[in-house]
Amino acid sequence: MAIINPLYKVLGRSPIKPMQQHMGEVVTCVKFLEGFFKASSSGDWQQASSVYDKICASEREADELKKQIRLHLPKSLFMPMPRTDLLDLVTTQDRIANGARDIAGLMLGRNMIIPESLQDCGMAFLKTAIAATEQAFVAINELDELLETGFGDREVSFIATLIEALDELEHDNDQLEQDLRKKLFVLEATLPPVDVMFLYKIIDTVGEMADNAERVGARLQLLLAR
Amino acid sequence: MTIIAEHGYLLLSLACVFGFFMAWGIGANDVANAMGTSVGSRALTVKQAIMIAMLFEFLGAYLAGGEVTATIRKGIIDTASIGDKPELLVFGMLAALLAAGTWLLIASIKGWPVSTTHTIVGAIVGFAAVGISVDAVHWAKVWKIVASWVVSPVLAGVISYALFKSVQTLILNHRDPFTRAKRFIPLYMFAVGFLMSMVTLLKGLKHVFKDQGVNMSFAECALYAAVAGLIVTLIGSYFLSRIEEDPKIDANDRFANVERVFAVLMIFTACSMAFAHGSNDVANAVGPLAAIVGIVNSGTIAAKTIMPSWILLLGGAGIILGLATYGFKVMATIGQKITILTPSRGFAAELGAAATVVLASATGLPVSTTHTLVGAVLGVGFARGIAAINLRVVGTIFMSWLVTLPAGAGLSIVFFFILKGIFIN
Numbered sequence: 001m002a003i004i005n006p007l008y009k010v011l012g013r014s015p016i017k018p019m020q021q022h023m024g025e026v027v028t029c030v031k032f033l034e035g036f037f038k039a040s041s042s043g044d045w046q047q048a049s050s051v052y053d054k055i056c057a058s059e060r061e062a063d064e065l066k067k068q069i070r071l072h073l074p075k076s077l078f079m080p081m082p083r084t085d086l087l088d089l090v091t092t093q094d095r096i097a098n099g100a101r102d103i104a105g106l107m108l109g110r111n112m113i114i115p116e117s118l119q120d121c122g123m124a125f126l127k128t129a130i131a132a133t134e135q136a137f138v139a140i141n142e143l144d145e146l147l148e149t150g151f152g153d154r155e156v157s158f159i160a161t162l163i164e165a166l167d168e169l170e171h172d173n174d175q176l177e178q179d180l181r182k183k184l185f186v187l188e189a190t191l192p193p194v195d196v197m198f199l200y201k202i203i204d205t206v207g208e209m210a211d212n213a214e215r216v217g218a219r220l221q222l223l224l225a226r
Numbered sequence: 227m228t229i230i231a232e233h234g235y236l237l238l239s240l241a242c243v244f245g246f247f248m249a250w251g252i253g254a255n256d257v258a259n260a261m262g263t264s265v266g267s268r269a270l271t272v273k274q275a276i277m278i279a280m281l282f283e284f285l286g287a288y289l290a291g292g293e294v295t296a297t298i299r300k301g302i303i304d305t306a307s308i309g310d311k312p313e314l315l316v317f318g319m320l321a322a323l324l325a326a327g328t329w330l331l332i333a334s335i336k337g338w339p340v341s342t343t344h345t346i347v348g349a350i351v352g353f354a355a356v357g358i359s360v361d362a363v364h365w366a367k368v369w370k371i372v373a374s375w376v377v378s379p380v381l382a383g384v385i386s387y388a389l390f391k392s393v394q395t396l397i398l399n400h401r402d403p404f405t406r407a408k409r410f411i412p413l414y415m416f417a418v419g420f421l422m423s424m425v426t427l428l429k430g431l432k433h434v435f436k437d438q439g440v441n442m443s444f445a446e447c448a449l450y451a452a453v454a455g456l457i458v459t460l461i462g463s464y465f466l467s468r469i470e471e472d473p474k475i476d477a478n479d480r481f482a483n484v485e486r487v488f489a490v491l492m493i494f495t496a497c498s499m500a501f502a503h504g505s506n507d508v509a510n511a512v513g514p515l516a517a518i519v520g521i522v523n524s525g526t527i528a529a530k531t532i533m534p535s536w537i538l539l540l541g542g543a544g545i546i547l548g549l550a551t552y553g554f555k556v557m558a559t560i561g562q563k564i565t566i567l568t569p570s571r572g573f574a575a576e577l578g579a580a581a582t583v584v585l586a587s588a589t590g591l592p593v594s595t596t597h598t599l600v601g602a603v604l605g606v607g608f609a610r611g612i613a614a615i616n617l618r619v620v621g622t623i624f625m626s627w628l629v630t631l632p633a634g635a636g637l638s639i640v641f642f643f644i645l646k647g648i649f650i651n
Contacts, residue, residue: 015613079614150391
């Protein structure tokens with residue numbers, strides 16, 4: 001007699017753990033950028049290329065997790081949060097990792113070295129983007145506590161404070177982006193124009209990473225608001 | 227008449243074997259549905275669950291199972307209309323048992339989520355309407371039973387929803403949920419103890435009291451039930467006091483310690499679930515048996531005969547044997563597969579379902595424990611307590627009874643005519 005219990009099929013797979021795993025992988029991926037910047041600034045392209053491989057592997061892993069999440073969210077699932085919000089959330093999370101891969105790919109491909117006078121400011125700029133991503137992960141990590149309390153007010157307001165801190169980090173990142181642009185603008189006449197063009201591009205993409213981290217928070221807030 | 231006199235003991239033994247087999251099947255398969263939540267949430271080990279199931283299924287069957295057994299035995303069929311042909315009822319009930327057993331076996335092999343209750347009711351209505359006459363069925367009572375199949379999951383859902391919401395406001399939505407949990411969980415334990423003893427006192431022990439000339443009013447019953455509830459609370463509080471907050475496991479999951487407190491509560495709700503299941507589902511197996519015993523012993527369809535208590539004992543024993551021989555394995559598989567319901571949700575679902583089933587048992591309504599439990603799980607889901615519920619599976623479970631009724635009826639009609647052919651010609 002093969003016994004299939006109907007009850008354990010009633011309970012679907014929770015998407016929360018995979019969502020958190022995905023965000024965790026995104027953080028891993030983004031954190032590699034720091035090492036990549038250091039290696040590229042000192043012109044150590046062998047080291048940079050090996051870090052780039054790690055970034056790509058991590059980004060692929062995140063992609064795979066994203067796919068799994070999408071596959072396991074059929075329409076027939078009844079969840080305490082809207083399915084569309086979760087799907088949007090995972091897409092936004094994934095964009096951060098894509099940004100990290102694009103930055104590393106571009107810099108490695110063109111053997112770009114950031115001008116020495118911009119390196120400190122650039123590093124600080126990158127670090128706030130990474131910090132914003134990590135803060136977004138902290139907020140995403142509260143999803144299971146949120147479910148545990150059945151979307152209790154206390155937990156909702158706790159997550160709101162986490163999201164506020166995330167907004168703060170993104171704001172810092174914006175400030176640093178402006179500073180960096182100003183500094184680059186002063187220098188740009190002395191640098192090869194194509195390099196300048198791509199430097200602006202890199203700044204943009206790092207800024208976008210922080211923007212996307214903030215957007216993860218915004219999506220989370222939407223999820224709470226319902 | 228002569229048929230019963232001639233083959234009385236053969237028919238009786240057949241009924242006992244079929245009834246026992248069905249009780250075995252319920253113990254082997256169905257109990258796992260009722261206890262799966264506890265095992266799945268790691269509140270109980272498989273061994274503990276089996277022990278609890280054995281004891282409380284038996285107690286439920288023996289103490290609170292009488293009303294539903296009576297419904298199955300004489301509530302669905304209008305016995306007055308076939309008073310001159312009692313052997314038809316004997317064949318019919320045998321056919322119903324056989325049909326239910328067969329259908330459940332097929333369903334188990336195929337992995338269909340069918341309900342024993344729906345099968346047996348379908349089978350009895352089937353042979354009575356086709357084999358005897360359409361008028362032989364107490365349609366009013368049948369509609370009431372069918373209505374209860376719709377109401378019971380909804381009611382269980384509403385109770386579980388309320389229970390989970392109360393847990394949220396009293397415990398989870400606070401700064402120190404661990405202390406709050408320890409303070410408020412005894413309340414739920416009291417509810418469990420009170421509910422079970424109230425039903426036992428009001429319905430189950432009615433016959434015992436009558437025999438000994440004890441007459442208890444509703445208020446007295448409530449008083450004794452409250453005392454029983456307090457005793458349960460005291461036992462529970464003792465277990466709760468042994469749970470210490472462990473800061474190590476709290477590091478990753480701020481509610482891990484709270485769940486450990488709820489796991490204690492779940493032991494109690496698991497008992498109530500087993501009790502409720504025993505009180506309702508044992509009747510499916512022993513109800514037809516009780517009808518046959520009544521006829522064979524008296525030779526007529528006497529609606530007033532007192533049901534011998536050994537019948538409920540036999541049902542309880544069958545369930546225990548089913549658990550010991552096969553239910554063990556089923557429970558072990560479930561234990562590995564359900565990991566999603568945490569004790570704080572599992573308890574709400576179990577208590578909601580158990581309360582509904584026990585209430586149904588007290589009013590003599592045979593309901594499906596599995597359906598009620600699914601309704602309860604949905605209730606917790608509506609309170610935003612469960613990450614994902616598979617609505618398609620819920621749909622198939624609720625649709626399955628539409629298939630089960632004609633299947634049970636069809637099989638029992640076939641068996642009825644076969645039995646009639648064998649014995650009468």
